[in-house]
Amino acid sequence: MRIRAAVLEEFGAPLRVQEVDLAEPRAGEALVRLAACGVCHTDLYTASGADPSGYAPTVLGHEGAGVVERVGEGVTDVAPGDHVVTLFSPQCRECEHCRDHRTNLCLAIREQQNLGYLPDGTTRLSREGDPIRHFMGTSTFAEYTVMPEIALAKIDAAAPLDRACLFACGLSTGLGAAINTAKVAAGSTCVVFGAGMVGLGAVAGCRLQGAERIVCVDLSEQRLELARGQGATDTLVGGPETVNEIAELTGGFGADYTFEATGSVRVMQQAVESARMGWGLATICGVAGKGETLAIIPRFLITGRRVAGSSFGGVKGRDQVPQFVERYLAGEIDVDPFISHTLTLEEVNHGFELMKAQDGIRSVIEFA
Ligand SMILES: NC(=O)c1ccc[n+]([C@@H]2O[C@H](COP(=O)([O-])OP(=O)(O)OC[C@H]3O[C@@H](n4cnc5c(N)ncnc54)[C@H](O)[C@@H]3O)[C@@H](O)[C@H]2O)c1
Ligand SMILES: [Zn+2]
C-alpha cells in the first residue's frame, strides 16, 4: 500500500514527508494504522546525525498509538480493531531476559531492530523498490506501520490515542524508573533532576508510590510549575549548589531516592551525591553524549549509596503499558498538561523546532 511518511533522507536536513510503499505484515507482524505519535528527542538526535548508530533513509517516529488493521500468520496476541501503543522496547515473553523479573531488555529482536530491519532481516518500507529502514522497530511518523506483534501493547479502547501515545516512551520511562527500577517506598523522600517528559513521569511515579516528599530540580520555572502539578512538593532551580541545597532540605542527609532525567553527566553526579548515605539509590535515566563518563567518588558508594540505570523505566511493555493506561483512565495520571502542541504529519519539522526551543513538553502528531 502507499502511505504518507516522514523520511529522514540525510542527517542534519529536515525530514521529507512523502508517499512510500508499505508491504503487508508477514508472520508474527501486524499492520497498524497510526492515530497519534509524539515527537521525541531521540527522533531529533537521530535526524541530526549525532547518533553514531543512526542510518538513512529511514522513517522516524517511535511514540505511536493506533489501531491494528491486519495481522500476519501466527499472530495471536493482537487482532484487527485492537488499540495499541508501539514499543521500541519489545517483550517476547520467552527469552532469558523476558522470563526474569529483573530486566525488561528483551533479547528477541535486538540485533535486527538496531540495524533498522524487522525480525526476519528485511524491511516492509520501500520506495521504487529500494528498501527504507525501520527506525527503533517502530517508524511511526507515518499513516501506517508494520511491526512485530511482540512490540505492540494492547490497551483499553476507551483511552484517547492522542494521550495514550505518550506511554510509548518518556512518560512510561519516568513512571517505571520510580515504580520498577527504584521501587520507591511509601513515605520516602525523592529528588528528580529534570522536568521534561521523563522527569515529570518520574515525579508522577514517586507520587503514585506514596512518596512523602518529592523535590524536582530543573532550570525552567515553567517546567517546575508542571512538576508541582504532577505532585512535586518542593522545587529548585538547578545549579552548582544543588547538592548542598538538597542536603539542607533533607536534614543534612540527602534523599532516599534520586532520579536523573537530563542526559547531563554533571547532573548524574549530583543525583549520586544527593542520595542519602546508608541506602540512597540514584537512578539514571538520561542518555549521555558519546564518550562521556560519569564521575563518582568511591566514598559515596562505600557509605551506602547505590546507582542504577533504567531503560524504558524497566517497563515490560506488553504487560505494563496497558496497566499504566488503566491508571491514566482511573484518573491517577494527569497526561493532558504534557501535550503542548498538536501537529499534522506535514508539520513534523516544526515539532523538532518546538522541541529545540523547549516550547512545551510534547508535540503530538495526529493523523486524520
Ligand atoms: N532511559 C530511557 O529509556 C530513556 C527514554 C527516553 C528518554 N531518555 C533520556 O532521558 C533524558 C530526558 O528526556 P526528556 O525527554 O525528559 O528531555 P527534556 O530535554 O525534555 O528534559 C530535560 C530537562 O532537564 C533539564 N535540565 C538541564 N540541565 C539541568 C540541570 N543542570 N539541572 C536540572 N535540570 C536540568 C532541562 O531544563 C529539561 O527540562 C534525555 O537524556 C533522554 O535522552 C531516556
Ligand atoms: Zn522517545
Ligand SMILES: [Zn+2]
Ligand atoms: Zn524477550
